[in-house]
Amino acid sequence: MIRRLLDHLPEKLLALLAAGLVWYQLRASEPIAERTLTRPLQVLGVRQGQSVSGLPQTVELRLRGPARLIEGNNLSTVNAYVDLSGVGEGAFVRNVQVGLPAGVRLVAVEPGRVEGRLEAVVSRRLPVEVHSPGHWLHFEPASVQAIGPRGLVDQAVRAVGVDIGGAQVRLFPVDATGEPLESLALNPDQVRVVQREVMQAQKAVPLVLAEPPTSLRVLEARVPSSVTLVGPVAVLASITQVRAVPEWRPGSYTSPLQLQLPQGVQATAPVQGNFRVAAR
Incomplete structure (x- = not known):
């Protein structure tokens, strides 16, 4: 068996070398392409009871590599993320990291560095105010819980709604100037109309x-x-x-x-x- 493997060994090695050279030449001459992708920015390392604000929703990636890898659906595994492991509450700056398949190179990422804020999620009770033109409105509950990042919860002064004649009124948290704080959650987010009287x-x-x-x-x-x-x-x-x-x-x-x-x-x-x- 060994003798048979050793028969014509020089010729076999020469053929193997020739095949390797052909493969290398084909790879060296393979067309190179570039492609731009938009990917959602994932946030890793955020603990329960924390909230992140200020980060962009997406980032733009410019990638380079063999056309067979760049084109089609071969880049479905590409992802962009920031890792906030160990970051304390407050402002932070982090580089955007990109996960790429083998053979693909990152040319540029925009933005490459992001700023945000990490805050504890807290809650506080807000008084409810319902506007009902031409009517006296009796509703319940009289206050609701605002839940969200500490900075936004501190800005909230009340939960407001507009009565349009239904059995319930939807509420929205607002600051001292009346501007809505859309990132805050309310629990409950509506009140029940008990009685409506013409004013x-x-x-x-x-x-x-x-x-x-x-x-x-x-x-x-x-x-x-x-x-x-x-x-x-x-x-x-x-x-x-x-x-x-x-x-x-x-x-x-x-x-x-x-x-x-x-x-x-x-x-x-x-x-x-x-x-x-x-x-x-």
């Missing part, structure tokens, strides 16, 4: 006396110049004057005034006038 307001408006019948002539009419109304805010806003209709008849008398008002609006007190009327 009542008062408004004084001019009183306009209705014209008498053509068969009567008004000699004297003494009526208030204005009347105070109570009703829903939105309805009162549309009223600029009120038409008053007395009992028209010949003679001198005091008559209550019938006010022509929209539904849900009434005067705060009865209104009357003194009249002296004659037949034509």
